[in-house]
Structure formats: C-alpha cells, structure tokens
Amino acid sequence: MEESMSEAGYDYRVVRGFTYSAIFWLVIGLVVGLWIAFEMFDPALNLTPWLSFGRLRVVHTNGLGLGFGLAGVFATAYYMLQRLTRTPIAFPRLALAHLYLFNAAIALAAVTLFAGMNTSKEYAELEWPLDIGVVIIWVMFAVNVFGTLIKRKEKQMYISLWYIVAMTVTVAVLYIVNNLEIPVTLFKSYTVYSGTNDANVEWWYAHNIVGFIFTVPVLAMFYYFLPKSTGLPIYSHRLSIVSFWALIFAYLWTGAHHLMLTPLPEWIQTVAIAFSIFLIAPSWGSVLNGYYTLQGNWDQMRTNYLAKFFIVGITFYGLQTIQGPTQGLRTLNAFFHYTDWVVGHVHMGTMGWVTMVISASFYYMIPKISRADLYSIKLANIHFWLILVGQLVWTITMWIGGIQQGAMWKATNPDGSLMYSFLDGLTSLYPYYRLRFIAGVIYFIGILVFAWNIYMTTRKQPVEAEV
Amino acid sequence: MGINSKPVVFAVISAAVILVGTVATVFIPLFIPSTQPVSPYVKPYTAVELEGRDIYIREGCNNCHTQTVRPLRTEVLRYGEYSKPEEFAYDRPFLWGSRRTGPDLNRIGGKYPDSWHYSHMQSPQRLFQKSNMPPYGWMAKNRLDTSNSFKKTSILGYGYTESDVKNQIDSCRSRVTAESYASKESRNQVTPPELQKDLTEMDAIIAYLQKLGRDVKNMEAAK
Ligand code: HEM
Ligand code: HEM
Numbered sequence: 001m002e003e004s005m006s007e008a009g010y011d012y013r014v015v016r017g018f019t020y021s022a023i024f025w026l027v028i029g030l031v032v033g034l035w036i037a038f039e040m041f042d043p044a045l046n047l048t049p050w051l052s053f054g055r056l057r058v059v060h061t062n063g064l065g066l067g068f069g070l071a072g073v074f075a076t077a078y079y080m081l082q083r084l085t086r087t088p089i090a091f092p093r094l095a096l097a098h099l100y101l102f103n104a105a106i107a108l109a110a111v112t113l114f115a116g117m118n119t120s121k122e123y124a125e126l127e128w129p130l131d132i133g134v135v136i137i138w139v140m141f142a143v144n145v146f147g148t149l150i151k152r153k154e155k156q157m158y159i160s161l162w163y164i165v166a167m168t169v170t171v172a173v174l175y176i177v178n179n180l181e182i183p184v185t186l187f188k189s190y191t192v193y194s195g196t197n198d199a200n201v202e203w204w205y206a207h208n209i210v211g212f213i214f215t216v217p218v219l220a221m222f223y224y225f226l227p228k229s230t231g232l233p234i235y236s237h238r239l240s241i242v243s244f245w246a247l248i249f250a251y252l253w254t255g256a257h258h259l260m261l262t263p264l265p266e267w268i269q270t271v272a273i274a275f276s277i278f279l280i281a282p283s284w285g286s287v288l289n290g291y292y293t294l295q296g297n298w299d300q301m302r303t304n305y306l307a308k309f310f311i312v313g314i315t316f317y318g319l320q321t322i323q324g325p326t327q328g329l330r331t332l333n334a335f336f337h338y339t340d341w342v343v344g345h346v347h348m349g350t351m352g353w354v355t356m357v358i359s360a361s362f363y364y365m366i367p368k369i370s371r372a373d374l375y376s377i378k379l380a381n382i383h384f385w386l387i388l389v390g391q392l393v394w395t396i397t398m399w400i401g402g403i404q405q406g407a408m409w410k411a412t413n414p415d416g417s418l419m420y421s422f423l424d425g426l427t428s429l430y431p432y433y434r435l436r437f438i439a440g441v442i443y444f445i446g447i448l449v450f451a452w453n454i455y456m457t458t459r460k461q462p463v464e465a466e467v
Numbered sequence: 468m469g470i471n472s473k474p475v476v477f478a479v480i481s482a483a484v485i486l487v488g489t490v491a492t493v494f495i496p497l498f499i500p501s502t503q504p505v506s507p508y509v510k511p512y513t514a515v516e517l518e519g520r521d522i523y524i525r526e527g528c529n530n531c532h533t534q535t536v537r538p539l540r541t542e543v544l545r546y547g548e549y550s551k552p553e554e555f556a557y558d559r560p561f562l563w564g565s566r567r568t569g570p571d572l573n574r575i576g577g578k579y580p581d582s583w584h585y586s587h588m589q590s591p592q593r594l595f596q597k598s599n600m601p602p603y604g605w606m607a608k609n610r611l612d613t614s615n616s617f618k619k620t621s622i623l624g625y626g627y628t629e630s631d632v633k634n635q636i637d638s639c640r641s642r643v644t645a646e647s648y649a650s651k652e653s654r655n656q657v658t659p660p661e662l663q664k665d666l667t668e669m670d671a672i673i674a675y676l677q678k679l680g681r682d683v684k685n686m687e688a689a690k
Contacts, residue, residue, distance in 0.1 A: 039599065040568070043592065046601035053601050054527025116525035120560050149474035157471050165474060166481045173485065177493075182622050184615055188521070190622055195555030196503045197496065199563055204493045248481060252488030261537040262563060263552035265502055268492050275488070334539055338567035410541050418544055422570045427597045 010082045012369040014095040016458075018075030019362055021103055023451050025067025026355075028110075030444050032060040037440050041433040050114040058125050059113045064350065065123060065213065067106045072358040073217040074102070074141065077164050079365050080224050081145065084161055086154045090147030098140040105133045117187045121198075123206045124178050128189045131179045138175070142168050159240045163220035166248050170212045178205035196263055204255035211251045214354050215317075219286055221361045222314060226290060229306035229364045235292035243285030250275045250282065257328035260337060269330070276325040283321035290314040305380050309360030312388065316352030320345065335410070340429065341402025344395040351391040351443060359383070359450050366457055375456035383449040390443025394436055401432035506553035508686035511625040512678060514616040514632040515639040515666065519675025521619075522606070522668050523562070531600070533564035534573040534679070547574035547680065554683045559623055569600055574680040581643075582650035584673045589657040607657040607669035639674060640666045 039045045039053045046052045078095060082088055089095050109126055112118075118125045126134065145168050149161070157165075178201055181189040193201050227234050234240060256264060256272035290311065294300060300307040323345055327336045336342060367374045374380060408428065411419035470477045496502040512520060523529070536542055538549040550573050555561055579587075586593065589607070591600040617632045627635070643654060644664050654670075655663055 039601070041599065043599045043601055049526075049605060052526065052603075053599075054530050057530045058527055116527075118525060118527060120524040120527070120529050120562060122565060146474060146478070152474075155472050157474065157477070161474075162471075162477065162481075165478050166485075169478050169482045170485050173482070173489070184619055184622060188615075190619075191560045193497070193559065194503060195558045195561050196552050198559060198561040199555075200493055200496060200502070202561070204489065245484065249484050249487065252485050253492055254488075256492065258565065259563075261539070262535045263550055263555065265496065268496060271492055334537065337537075338533060338565070343566070409545070412541060412544075418541060422545070423595055423597065426568070426599070430597075 009088045011089050011092045011095070012079070014089065014092070014099050015075050015079045015365065015369060017096070017099040018071045018078065018102075019366060019454070021099070021106075022068050022071035022075055022358065022362075023454060025063055025071060025106060026447060027451060029060055029063035029068055030440075030447060032056055032063060034437065034440050034444060036060055037433065037437045041430040041437070049116070055114060055116055055118070058118055059110055061123065062109055062113060062125060063106070065210075066109065068358075069213050069354065071102065071106075072361075073167070073213060074098070076221050076225075076358070076361050076365065077141075077145070077217065079369075080160050080164065080220065081148050084154065084158045084224070085148055085152030087148055087152045089144055090151055091144055094140055095144055098137060098144070101133070101140070102137055105130060105137060108133075112187070119181070119189065119191065121178065121191065121202045121205075123209050124175075124202070127187055128179070128181055128183050129186060131175075131181075134175060135172075138168075138172055142172070158224070159234070159237070159244065160220040160224040162244055163216050163223070166244075167212045167216045167220075170208065170216075170248070174205045174208050174212070178202060196265075199259055199262065200256065200264055200268065203258040204252070207255040207258060208251055210349075214349060216248070218317075218354055218357050221357050222286070222290065222310060225306075225357075225361045225364050226293060226310045229310070229360070230294065230297065230300055230304060232293050232297060235289050235295065239285050239289050243282040243289070246282035246285070247279070250279050254279065254328075257333070260328070260330055260333040273328055273330060276328040280321055280325055284318060287314050287318040287321075305377055305384065306360050306364060308384060309356050309363070312384075313353050313356030313360065316348055316356065316391075320349045320353060323348070335406045336402060339402040339405045339409075340398045340432070341406065344398030344402060347391065347398070348395045351387065351394060355387060355447075359387075362454060366454055370458055370460070372457060372460040375453050375460060379449050379453045383446050383453065386446025386449065387443050390439050390441075390446060393439035394443065397432050397435045397439065401429050404432075405429060502552075503556060504553050505556045506682075506686050508689060509553050509556055509682040511557040511620075511623070512675070513635040513639070514613065514620055514627065515611070515636055515671050516675045516678045517619055517623070517625075518611055518613065518616060519668075519671035519673070520562075522672045523675060524560070526603070528572075529562050529564045530566065531564075531568040532570070532572045533567050534571065535563040536571055536573050542571075546571045548683070548687060551683055551686070553686060554680070557623065557625070572676065572679055576677045576679040576681040580650055581673055581677065582653035584676060585650060585653040585657050585669065588669060588672070603669070603672075604657055606672060607667050608659055608662070609668040610662060611666040611668055611671050613666070636666065639670070643670050 035045060036053055036056050078089060109130055112127060113125060117127045119127060145164060180192045182192060183189045191198055223234060253275035254272045256268045257276050260269055301311060327333060363374060363380055405425050408420045408425040413419050470480060535550045536546045543549055589604040590602045591598040613636050617629050620627045620632055658667055
C-alpha cells in the first residue's frame with residue numbers, strides 16, 4: 001500500500017484509473033458519434049439492427065455522458081478532494097472498487113443499449129438492473145466524498161468542493177426520482193409516471209443531469225485548475241459564493257423549456273422560461289470570475305497552453321448560457337425546437353466547454369501525479385487547435401442548417417399551403433451533414449493526439465509501483 | 468460563511484435549495500389531475516399495439532420521430548390537429564421526442580393503409596430514394612413474442628383479463644393473416660412464408676402506428 005502513495009499519503013491510483021477510463025470511453029463514444037453522423041446522410045451504415053441509428057444514437061449519448069463525462073468527473077473529484085482537504089481518500093479500497101464497478105457498468109450499458117434494452121427516456125435509457133448498479137456506484141462515490149470531507153485537515157471547503165457536494169446530492173435525487181419503474185422482465189420495465197407527468201419528470205431530470213454533470217462539476221474543475229495552472233488566485237470569492245447558490249437554486253425550475261408548446265401546462269413552461277433567463281446571471285458570474293482572474297496576465301494566453309484551454313472553454317460556457325435562454329424563449333423556441341440548431345447548442349457545450357476543461361485538467365493532473373513533465377506541449381497545442389476548429393465548424397454548420405430547416409418547415413405559398421415537403425427540408429441538409437462529419441473527424445484526430453500525449457506522459461518515467 | 472466548514476450541513480442545505488424548484492414544478496403537478504387529464508374517448512392500447520410500442524422503444528424510433536404536434540399554423544397544416552394532453556394518459560413512458568429528423572408521427576394512424584407501412588418499413592429508400600430512415604425489413608422475420616403481454620397490460624393497469632389479451636392477439640392475427648386482408652400482398656412480400664400465418668414484430672409496430680392519433684378524433688368530434 002505505502003509505495004503507491006505520494007508525499008502526503010494521497011492515493012492517486014483511482015485518479016489515474018478514472019483518467020484512463022475517461023479517455024477510453026471518449027474515443028469509443030466519438031467513433032460511434034462519427035458513425036451516426038454518417039448515417040444521417042447515408043443510411044447504408046445501418047448494417048445490422050444493432051448498428052441502426054435509433055439504437056446507436058443512445059450508445060453515443062450514454063457513452064459520452066456517462067462513460068467519458070462521469071469518469072472525467074470522478075478522476076478530477078478524487079484528485080481535488082484529496083488536495084483541497086489535505087487528506088487521503090477516506091476509503092481507498094472502496095474507491096478502487098468504484099473504479100472497477102463503474103467500468104463494468106458502462107460496458108454493460110453499451111452492450112444492453114446495442115441490444116435495444118432501453119427505456120427511451122433521454123439520458124436515462126438504462127434498464128432497471130443497471131439503474132440499481134448506477135445507484136450503488138453513486139453511493140460508493142458519495143461515501144468517499146463525505147468520508148474524506150469529514151476527516152479533512154483543511155478547515156475551509158474551497159468552492160470546488162461545494163460544487164462536488166451539490167453534484168453528489170442532486171444527481172442522486174434526479175436519478176432515483178426519474179428512474180422509478182416497475183420491472184416486467186430482467187430487461188424491460190415501465191416507468192411509474194404517465195404521459196404529461198412522465199414528460200415533466202423526464203425533462204426536469206434530463207436538463208439537470210446535463211447541468212449537474214456537464215456544468216456543476218466542470219465548474220469545480222475550472223475553479224480549481226485555472227488558479228493552479230496559472231498561479232493566479234480566483235478573482236472574487238464573494239462572486240463565486242453568490243453564483244453557486246443562485247445557480248443551484250434556479251437550475252431545477254427550468255426543465256420545461258424542453259417542452260415548450262407541448263401539452264404540458266403552460267404555467268410550468270412560463271416559469272421555466274423566466275428561470276432560464278435568470279440563469280444568465282450566475283453563469284456569467286463564473287465566466288467573469290475566470291476572465292478577471294487573468295486580469296493583467298493575459299499574456300498567459302500565449303505562454304501558458306493550459307490557460308488557453310480554460311479560458312476558451314469558459315468562453316464557450318458563456319456563449320452556451322446565452323444561447324440556451326434565448327432559444328428557450330417561446331417564440332424563438334417555436335422556430336428552433338426539434339431542429340439541428342439544438343444539436344449545435346449541445347455540441348458547443350460538450351465539444352467546446354466540457355472537453356476543453358476536462359482535457360486541460362488531465363494535462364495538469366497527470367504530470368503532477370506521475371512526477372514527470374507533460375510529454376509534449378507542442379502536441380497539446382495541436383490538440384487544442386484541432387478540437388477548436390473541429391468544434392467550430394461542427395456547430396456553426398448545424399446552426400446554419402437548423403435555421404434553414406426551421407425556415408423550410410414554416411415556409412408557405414401565397415395561397416397559404418406549405419412550400420416544402422418534409423423530405424425537401426431533410427435532403428437540403430445533407431451537404432451540412434457531410435461537412436459536420438468532416439469536422440467531427442478533425443475533432444476526433446485532436447482527441448487522439450490528446451490520448452497519445454497523456455499515454456506518453458505516463459510512460460515517460462516509471463510511475464509509482466501499483467499494488 | 469460558517470457552513471463552508473460543515474460538509475454535512477452544507478449538503479443538507481444544498482438538498483433543500485434544489486428541492487424548492489423540484490417540488491414546485493414537478494412534484495406538485497404530479498398530484499394535480501389537470502396535468503394529465505383523461506378522456507373516455509381515449510382508449511388504452513391493445514396488447515398487440517402495446518407490443519408494437521415496445522418495439523418502437525427498443526429500436527429508438529423516438530430518436531428521429533416526435534409525437535407532439537404543436538399548436539402552430541404550419542405544423543397543424545403539415546401533420547394535423549395539435550396534440551392534446553388526454554391523448555397520452557396511457558403512455559408509459561411518453562414518446563414526445565426532442566428531435567425531428569423524420570416527420571412527427573402523432574397523427575400517423577389512418578394516414579396510410581397497412582400495405583404502405585409494410586413497404587416503407589421494409590425499405591424507406593425504395594419509396595423515397597433520399598430518406599435516411601433505416602430499413603427495418605428484419606422485423607418481419609421475427610415472430611412476435613407475446614409471452615409477457617398480459618403481464619405488461621396488467622402492470623400498466625389497462626384492466627384487461629388474461630382472455631381479453633388472448634382475444635386481442637388472436638383477432639389481430641386472424642385479421643392480418645386472412646385471405647381478405649386488404650394489405651395481404653405487401654405483407655406477404657416482406658414476411659417469410661413460414662411466418663405468414665403468424666404475428667410478426669412488423670405486424671405489431673404497424674398496428675401501433677395505426678392507433679396513433681385515432682381516438683382523439685372522436686374526442687374532438689364529440690366537443
Ligand atoms: C466527433 C465528434 C462528435 C460527433 C460526430 C457527434 C455526432 C452526433 C450526432 C450525429 C448526434 C445526433 C444528432 C441528431 O439526432 O440530429 C449527436 C447527438 C448528441 N451528442 Fe454527439 N457527436 C460528437 C461529439 C460529442 C461529444 C464530445 C459529446 C459529449 C461529451 C456528445 C454528446 C451528444 C449528445 C448529448 C447528443 C444528443 C443531443 C440531443 O438529444 O439533442 N457528442 N452527436
Ligand atoms: C443557462 C444555461 C442554459 C440554458 C438556459 C439552456 C437551455 C436549453 C434549451 C431551451 C434547450 C432545448 C432546446 C429545444 O429542444 O428546443 C437546451 C438543450 C440542450 N442543452 Fe442547453 N442550456 C443551457 C446551458 C447548457 C450547457 C452548459 C450545456 C452543456 C453541455 C447544455 C446542454 C444541452 C443539451 C445536451 C441539450 C439537448 C437536450 C436534448 O434535447 O436531448 N446546455 N438547452
């Protein structure tokens with residue numbers, strides 16, 4: 001046991017394990033993403049039932065949301081927890097069990113989704129036995145979060161820890177409430193909610209699971225790793241306190257902006273619109289806190305590759321949190337809902353904000369725990385530019401395509417009849433889908449460079465012996 | 468701030484803060500009947516339609532198709548009457564979807580004869596060369612598994628007896644296998660000979676599609 005621990009007795013095995021897992025699931029999830037992106041302009045790739053678009057899209061979203069996203073969150077959370085409390089993980093064996101069980105669950109999730117065992121509720125597609133597994137995995141994580149916090153040597157909890165605590169609590173509530181279901185067989189269940197209520201519960205869940213996996217813990221990383229990698233303290237502690245409470249309070253009211261103009265009672269939709277607009281304030285609280293942290297040191301954007309990742313990442317978060325409330329307005333949503341515009345929104349968040357911040361956090365963390373320098377800063381820069389360009393082409397293409405699609409659905413002839421058939425609208429998008437595929441390949445190459453860079457860094461000098 | 472050094476208190480307060488919006492916009496509506504009203508005109512799915520619905524879920528058709536027509540002029544023009552909450556009383560889960568790569572299906576019932584669906588499901592590209600919908604011909608090669616049909620309808624509280632379920636399955640089978648079945652030719656084209664006297668997954672999903680949006684027409688007519 002002893003030799004696997006570093007200076008202060010910190011246990012980094014689980015950090016390393018989750019880092020590798022995150023990168024592994026990222027690569028798998030992106031291959032599937034490219035596959036479905038191709039199917040959208042050429043259905044020939046629907047080779048077998050389990051490769052058909054309807055099944056595969058779910059593998060993409062779960063592989064990246066649960067596999068990549070959560071593993072990245074766990075890797076960085078185990079690291080931040082130990083450093084910020086100056087205390088080793090409370091239950092290191094439990095943490096390792098968490099790592100193995102997590103990967104087993106994601107692998108099973110992929111297999112069952114390929115096989116079509118799927119509840120159809122977005123981001124909650126896993127069937128009930130896996131839901132139970134997810135809850136167990138979450139409890140294992142929570143025990144370590146609270147165990148370590150209770151034992152901690154550092155009295156004050158830094159902002160990042162608040163975000164981790166809020167995530168731990170909220171994800172548990174969301175997941176359990178939305179996944180209440182009655183089993184039929186081992187592979188099939190029915191939710192306990194019906195119709196409109198099911199829709200309301202589901203989008204409360206889906207909006208917030210995105211918020212509490214792709215925003216809250218990513219902000220925790222941002223608040224910790226930005227100061228660490230620039231050597232600059234966060235600009236305003238008070239601003240971060242206000243932003244934190246306002247964000248976690250307002251988030252939960254907004255799920256219904258996904259259900260605009262559906263049979264859901266109108267007042268729930270209207271409340272969601274109002275809180276969505278309010279969310280701009282706490283979101284930009286964090287964005288500005290990041291910008292002001294660099295005040296007077298903007299040259300780091302040139303000299304420090306990590307600063308570039310974090311600042312460009314938070315910029316996409318800023319744009320995302322303006323675009324989101326805007327497309328949530330009733331009249332604009334009538335136009336954009338169901339179109340590729342929203343797909344562009346999703347991928348600016350995931351390919352811009354989430355992957356930028358998680359990869360930079362890994363670039364900081366892995367050399368630290370391997371006690372070696374990063375293999376290549378040059379490659380890190382290449383990675384940065386490839387994923388930036390790939391993402392921008394990807395999302396801008398989808399925004400333009402989305403506007404075109406919305407306009408074609410709405411267009412009428414002078415006599416009031418529809419101008420375009422549904423298929424006219426779809427086929428006019430195929431050039432955009434082709435370009436999106438190419439952009440995805442560029443982004444994917446960037447991610448391969450990233451994976452290689454991390455791998456070579458861990459190879460550079462023998463890391464501490466594993467147990 | 469004192470709570471920054473008390474993790475458990477901090478967690479409890481966070482939980483309270485996130486529960487405010489949750490209770491107001493999600494938990495309370497669950498107990499207000501008008502969130503999900505019921506109508507005597509909207510009937511539960513038959514056992515076969517329900518099996519078809521489960522296949523729709525299994526194949527993730529909802530990743531390309533929505534099932535809610537919004538009250539917008541061009542949308543009503545394209546798909547038909549906008550969706551009413553009563554229509555979804557028996558939907559567990561709901562299948563409204565969030566992406567419209569293919570057209571909305573909430574009003575698809577009765578839009579085409581069964582024969583159209585057999586050919587279309589077999590190969591969308593044969594009907595529309597540029598469609599990106601995956602072909603689902605293999606569904607006609609799978610015998611429909613009805614071993615859990617009764618259990619399913621009773622979990623969903625549809626109130627059928629075991630013999631109701633058996634009758635529903637039998638009557639659907641005899642309808643689609645009858646010599647007089649109007650879509651017999653296209654059905655036999657896609658269904659292998661050994662299954663032509665039996666119910667297939669394709670039959671079930673088409674039965675489901677044909678149910679969508681039908682009952683609400685009666686409800687609207689009665690208004
Ligand atoms: C090479 C990069 C990528 C490609 C080619 C790709 C491709 C796709 C495609 C084709 C869709 C379906 C869009 C539709 O139905 O119209 C999709 C959806 C989605 N992708 Fe990706 N993706 C990529 C990267 C990512 C990443 C990095 C993440 C998350 C970390 C992600 C998360 C999602 C999510 C959550 C959705 C569902 C969106 C919705 O329901 O509106 N994707 N992706
Ligand atoms: C203040 C912040 C935000 C607001 C108010 C907001 C608002 C919205 C709205 C209204 C939609 C639905 C659009 C439609 O279907 O018509 C949406 C979709 C989505 N947003 Fe955001 N957004 C915000 C930030 C983010 C961030 C930071 C991410 C991180 C990646 C994100 C990820 C997504 C995803 C994955 C979807 C697609 C859900 C689906 O249909 O499957 N959003 N957002």
